[in-house]
Amino acid sequence: MPVYEDPIDGVRLDAGALLRWTTSVVQRLGAPGDIAADVAELLIASDLRGIASHGTARLPQYAKLAEAGVMDPAGRPVLERGKPALSLFDAQNGFGHHAGRVAIDHAIERAGEAGTAIAVVRNSNHYGIAGWYAMRAASAGMIGMSLTNTSPLVAPTRARVSMLGTNPIAVAAPAGKYGMLVLDMATSTIPRGRIEVAARRGEPLPIGWAIGSDGSPATTPELALSGSLQPLGGEESTAGYKGYGLSLIVELFTGILAGAAFGPNIIGLFSTAGKSDLGQFYMAIDPGAIGDTNAFVSRLEQLIDQLIDAPLIPDAPGPVLYPGQPEAERAQKQQRDGIVIDREHYDSLLSIAERFAIALPDAL
Amino acid sequence: MPVYEDPIDGVRLDAGALLRWTTSVVQRLGAPGDIAADVAELLIASDLRGIASHGTARLPQYAKLAEAGVMDPAGRPVLERGKPALSLFDAQNGFGHHAGRVAIDHAIERAGEAGTAIAVVRNSNHYGIAGWYAMRAASAGMIGMSLTNTSPLVAPTRARVSMLGTNPIAVAAPAGKYGMLVLDMATSTIPRGRIEVAARRGEPLPIGWAIGSDGSPATTPELALSGSLQPLGGEESTAGYKGYGLSLIVELFTGILAGAAFGPNIIGLFSTAGKSDLGQFYMAIDPGAIGDTNAFVSRLEQLIDQLIDAPLIPDAPGPVLYPGQPEAERAQKQQRDGIVIDREHYDSLLSIAERFAIALPDAL
Numbered sequence: 087m088p089v090y091e092d093p094i095d096g097v098r099l100d101a102g103a104l105l106r107w108t109t110s111v112v113q114r115l116g117a118p119g120d121i122a123a124d125v126a127e128l129l130i131a132s133d134l135r136g137i138a139s140h141g142t143a144r145l146p147q148y149a150k151l152a153e154a155g156v157m158d159p160a161g162r163p164v165l166e167r168g169k170p171a172l173s174l175f176d177a178q179n180g181f182g183h184h185a186g187r188v189a190i191d192h193a194i195e196r197a198g199e200a201g202t203a204i205a206v207v208r209n210s211n212h213y214g215i216a217g218w219y220a221m222r223a224a225s226a227g228m229i230g231m232s233l234t235n236t237s238p239l240v241a242p243t244r245a246r247v248s249m250l251g252t253n254p255i256a257v258a259a260p261a262g263k264y265g266m267l268v269l270d271m272a273t274s275t276i277p278r279g280r281i282e283v284a285a286r287r288g289e290p291l292p293i294g295w296a297i298g299s300d301g302s303p304a305t306t307p308e309l310a311l312s313g314s315l316q317p318l319g320g321e322e323s324t325a326g327y328k329g330y331g332l333s334l335i336v337e338l339f340t341g342i343l344a345g346a347a348f349g350p351n352i353i354g355l356f357s358t359a360g361k362s363d364l365g366q367f368y369m370a371i372d373p374g375a376i377g378d379t380n381a382f383v384s385r386l387e388q389l390i391d392q393l394i395d396a397p398l399i400p401d402a403p404g405p406v407l408y409p410g411q412p413e414a415e416r417a418q419k420q421q422r423d424g425i426v427i428d429r430e431h432y433d434s435l436l437s438i439a440e441r442f443a444i445a446l447p448d449a450l
Numbered sequence: 451m452p453v454y455e456d457p458i459d460g461v462r463l464d465a466g467a468l469l470r471w472t473t474s475v476v477q478r479l480g481a482p483g484d485i486a487a488d489v490a491e492l493l494i495a496s497d498l499r500g501i502a503s504h505g506t507a508r509l510p511q512y513a514k515l516a517e518a519g520v521m522d523p524a525g526r527p528v529l530e531r532g533k534p535a536l537s538l539f540d541a542q543n544g545f546g547h548h549a550g551r552v553a554i555d556h557a558i559e560r561a562g563e564a565g566t567a568i569a570v571v572r573n574s575n576h577y578g579i580a581g582w583y584a585m586r587a588a589s590a591g592m593i594g595m596s597l598t599n600t601s602p603l604v605a606p607t608r609a610r611v612s613m614l615g616t617n618p619i620a621v622a623a624p625a626g627k628y629g630m631l632v633l634d635m636a637t638s639t640i641p642r643g644r645i646e647v648a649a650r651r652g653e654p655l656p657i658g659w660a661i662g663s664d665g666s667p668a669t670t671p672e673l674a675l676s677g678s679l680q681p682l683g684g685e686e687s688t689a690g691y692k693g694y695g696l697s698l699i700v701e702l703f704t705g706i707l708a709g710a711a712f713g714p715n716i717i718g719l720f721s722t723a724g725k726s727d728l729g730q731f732y733m734a735i736d737p738g739a740i741g742d743t744n745a746f747v748s749r750l751e752q753l754i755d756q757l758i759d760a761p762l763i764p765d766a767p768g769p770v771l772y773p774g775q776p777e778a779e780r781a782q783k784q785q786r787d788g789i790v791i792d793r794e795h796y797d798s799l800l801s802i803a804e805r806f807a808i809a810l811p812d813a814l
Contacts, residue, residue, distance in 0.1 A: 167740045170464045171535040172565025174740035200534025204566050205737065229702065244770045245760035257699045259706075267702065269695040275688060294688045301763030318692050321680050322659045322767070324639060328682050331773045332696075333632040334757075338593065338631065342623075342749045345741055371568065376531045376538035377709055383617045385706045389713045393698075396609035399665030403686070406608045408697045 093428035100424050105130045107439075108142055112181075114442045115152045116159035121184040128183040128214040129329045133425045135413040140215045140281045145438055147356040148181075148212075154358035157181070157211050161190045171200040172343060175207045179361050186232070186366060190219040193370040194226050199377035206339075207366040208258030208346040210234075212356070217270030217410070223370040224258035224266045225400045227379050233367040235340040235348060237355040241314035242334075243327040246301030248314040249350045252277060253336035258410070259377075262387040273333040274315040282311045294320020305342035309328035316345045340365035407408025424450040457792035464788050467811035469494045472493045472506055476545075478524035478806045479516045485548040490766040492547040496758030498685040500778040503643045504579045507795045509802055511720040512545075512576075518722035519701045521545070521575050532756075536563040543725050543759045546577030550596070550730060554583040555732040556592050565739035569621045570703075574598075576720070580620035580779035581634030581774070587734040588622035588630045591743050596620045597731040598710060599704040601719040605678035606698075607691040611630060612678040613714045616641060617700035622774070627749040632774025637697040638679040645674045656686020658724035699809075788814045 105126050112122035125148075130245070133141035148369030151157040152213050161180020168174055177185035189205035213219075216232045222445060223230025236251030249417030252272035261267045277297050284291060284309035293303050296310035304310035341348030346365030353359050373382035398405065420426065427435075432449075439446040459696050469490055473746035476486035489512075497505035515521040523656035525544020531540055551720060553569035560567030579585075580596045587594025600615030616636035627633045648655060649671035657667050661673035667685070668674035681693030694713050705712030710729030717723050762769065784790065791799075796813075803810040 098623075101713070125596055141758075143667070169563070169736075169739040170581060171561075171567065172577075172735065172739045186513070196531055197535075199533070200564055202566065202568050203535065206740065222746060229707070230534060241763075242757055242760060242766070242770050244762055244766040245694065245757070246763045247759055247761055249760055252572065255696075267698070269699055271692045275683065292687055301761075301766075317691060318622030319639065322682060323656055324486065324688075327771075327773075328635045329637055331622075333621075334460030334631070334753075334773065336634055337753065338621070338623055339735075339749065339806060342746065343593065343737060343754065345745070345749070348749065350756055371707070372533075373707055374571065375533040375536045382706065385709070386702065387711060389698075391705065393499070393606055393613055396613055397611055397665075399605075399610045399661065400607055402608040402665075403755075404608070406606050406692075409691075409698065 090271050092426045095429050096426040097302070097428050097429065097432040098424040098450040099447055101130060101134060102422050102448060104133070104142065104425060106442060107447055108145070108174045110444045111145060111438060111442055112159070114249045115149055115442065117181065118160060121160065121162070121181060124184040124187045125181050128218050129312040129417065131218050132215045133427065134217070134417040134418040134420045137215055137279065137413070138427060138431060142435060144212070146434050149438065151211070151356060156358050156361050163207065164197065164304050170195060170312040171203040175205060177207050177210035180212065180288060181207055182211040182234070182364060182366065185210050186213045187222070187345065189366070190222050190232065190368040190370070193368045193389065194223050194228060196441035197228055197372045202369065204367065204369045208344040208363065208411065210346065210366050211362050212364070213366060215270060216254040216260045217258060217268050219368055220270070221254040221266060221268055222331070223269065224260050224268070225259055226370070227372070227374065229257065229259045229371040231367070231369040233336045233363050236336050236345070237352050238350050239278055239315050240317055241297055243317065243322050243330045246297060246299070246314070248336060250330070251352065252315065253333045255336060258387060260383050261390060262383045264387060264390050264408065265414055266410055267386060269410055270410070273317050273329050273336060273386035275320055275329065276315070278315060278316060278407070281307050294326070296326060339367040343367065406426050438440055453671055456790045458791040461793065462478060462788040462790050462814040463493060463797040464814060465498060465785050468497070468506065468789060469800050471808060471811055472509070474808045475509060475802060475806055476523070479513055481545065485524065487528070488551045489546040492582050494694055495582050496579045497791065498580070498781040498784045500672040500780040501579055501777070501793060502791060503641065506672070506799060507791070508576070510798050514722060515575070515720065520722050520725050527571065535560060535567040537569045539569060540645060541571050541574035542681045543573055543575065544729060546575040546598070546730065549574050550577045550732065551586070552592065553588050553730070554596065554732040554734070557732045558587050558592060561592055561734035563689045564639065566735040568731065568733045569788060570732070572708040572727065574730050575726050577722060578617040579623060579634060581632050581670070583732055584620040584622035584634070585630060585632055588624050588632070590734070591624055591738065593621065593623045593735040593737065595731070595733040597700045597703050599701050599710070599716065599729050601640055601716050602714050604681055604697055605691070605775065606694045607686050609679065610661060610663070610678070611799050612702060614697045615716065616679065617697045618775060619696065619700060620809055624746045624747050625754060627664055628754050628772065629778055630774055631750060631754070631772055631779065634774070637693050637700060639682050639693065640679070640780040642679060642685050645671050649675065658688060658690070659689065707731070718782050746762065
């Protein structure tokens with residue numbers, strides 16, 4: 087639950103206008119309208135929630151992959167095999183966002199019949215924020231879960247090289263007056279982008295975030311950027327092996343189960359050296375299959391009531407939060423007032439706008 | 451992946467003999483033979499794997515609960531409601547171990563038909579090691595998962611009181627020449643028992659393990675024992691909110707989904723103030739439903755090959771491990787040479803043996 091701050095010297099863009107512009111750009115890359123709509127919705131949802139690293143700021147990279155021919159913007163997922171509650175899709179090397187939308191919708195529909203259902207996807211690409219797919223199930227009154235493997239950036243406990251990705255875990259559930267509970271977390275202590283922020287700010291790093299290329303704790307961003315992230319928990323003495331274990335379980339449920347690339351065999355993030363062949367996992371669980379969904383939601387509301395009212399530690403920066411709360415507040419504000427992006431991000435969109443001759447919406 | 455050491459002044463008991471003795475004791479508490487067999491198998495599996503805190507050392511507490519009438523040793527789980535891939539059981543306040551064995555077997559059977567299946571259990575009790583149930587699915591060639599909520603011992607990020615349990619996550623999968631991958635981890639940085647060990651050894655505590663009752667970091671075991679454990683990740687600056695989020699997700703999948711007690715409303719561990727009403731979650735996923743199970747196992751073997759061969763950090767205490775490796779090695783050794791338990795544990799078994807007039811097997 088990071089606290090988001092508006093970037094200094096930021097630019098404000100209307101969310102609806104940015105969505106339409108993004109859709110046009112993705113179509114220009116070669117995606118049919120329905121695929122472009124899925125991609126754009128995901129990217130804008132990410133920007134709205136304050137997760138700039140997974141939103142429209144990635145458009146230049148997607149363009150690069152499409153132009154290099156290592157991703158097929160028109161690729162559509164194909165259902166390969168399965169049983170009533172477990173399905174395997176081949177994403178046909180298309181946008182991960184579209185394959186994911188199709189797969190979670192499939193899981194939601196099947197869960198309505200069987201009580202729960204899983205869809206796994208192979209031959210996929212970067213899919214944006216894991217939380218979006220889980221939230222789609224929560225919008226349907228179900229518990230949703232989404233996992234993806236990613237390019238190796240994390241060193242397992244005791245190793246000095248990156249063998250696993252930041253492999254996120256996302257779970258969401260409808261939470262009544264609280265909207266939704268949305269956990270969306272990388273299984274590394276922090277994402278790589280946080281180290282880039284520390285580099286810009288000239289900050290030292292706490293122990294447990296990263297190691298240098300020699301395997302020693304990285305106390306500066308420079309050492310960290312040439313080394314590896316540490317799994318959640320950090321050092322072995324503070325149970326970093328649990329974060330390593332979680333990252334490995336995400337790999338098990340995605341690359342290993344779906345028959346995609348896995349672990350150290352996945353190519354670099356947005357590399358054009360070949361196709362990504364990522365694996366993704368989607369699950370929906372229908373509480374209505376075993377009880378009253380309203381009662382389920384009430385229990386969750388009551389638990390959140392209790393959590394946010396807990397007495398605080400000294401110097402707490404604010405009240406106890408529930409997962410997804412800051413992101414939801416941010417999204418509501420930005421939907422109303424516009425999405426604030428930093429200057430570098432804005433310049434990259436301007437450059438795309440110019441290249442494709444699709445005028446970027448005016449800043450607010 | 452803690453490194454286990456034989457206790458100083460330990461006593462060695464034959465695993466098979468201890469299993470038979472434990473079965474007799476549990477029957478004497480009022481459990482029918484099949485229920486007692488499940489409980490005993492779980493407790494011995496825990497002792498064999500070196501997790502003494504969840505094995506036969508708990509017999510005095512189970513006896514206390516049965517004798518106080520807050521747990522029904524003869525209680526049998528009843529299937530209440532469900533659809534093909536999601537079932538709800540009422541454990542009828544019986545042993546959690548038996549309800550769990552029935553529930554995971556149900557999930558395995560259903561997963562064989564549907565591809566995946568979940569069974570959740572309410573009105574349950576302490577169920578021993580979460581990993582055992584996941585391993586049962588792995589023995590059947592599937593991915594297994596098991597979760598339970600537990601008595602509040604963990605303070606959410608920013609809170610100074612215990613609101614959630616150490617809520618474990620267990621996942622297992624068949625791993626060919628490596629036997630099984632078994633992740634079985636509390637979502638707190640460390641278990642409470644580790645602080646008791648530090649107290650006996652007079653060790654200071656690292657930041658991130660626990661807070662005192664005033665909410666400040668507990669740097670001594672004494673402060674920690676009167677306070678709360680911290681979630682995996684520790685402080686907010688080292689992403690402790692992720693461990694808090696994981697603990698909350700376990701609560702969502704167990705107490706909230708199953709309609710059991712949840713969060714701060716669960717009574718204290720082994721308290722006789724009332725029944726526990728714990729919630730538990732079991733899932734089986736059949737890789738054979740979407741591909742060749744042997745190919746799935748080969749991929750996992752290959753990933754483990756790569757992980758354990760990774761170059762090491764300076765001063766690494768040993769090679770990279772895979773989850774469940776130290777426990778499996780320990781179990782194999784103790785199955786052959788006998789289970790080594792510490793003197794306090796041995797004395798508690800002697801006292802039970804005397805009370806029920808069931809002679810404890812001779813020490814080896």
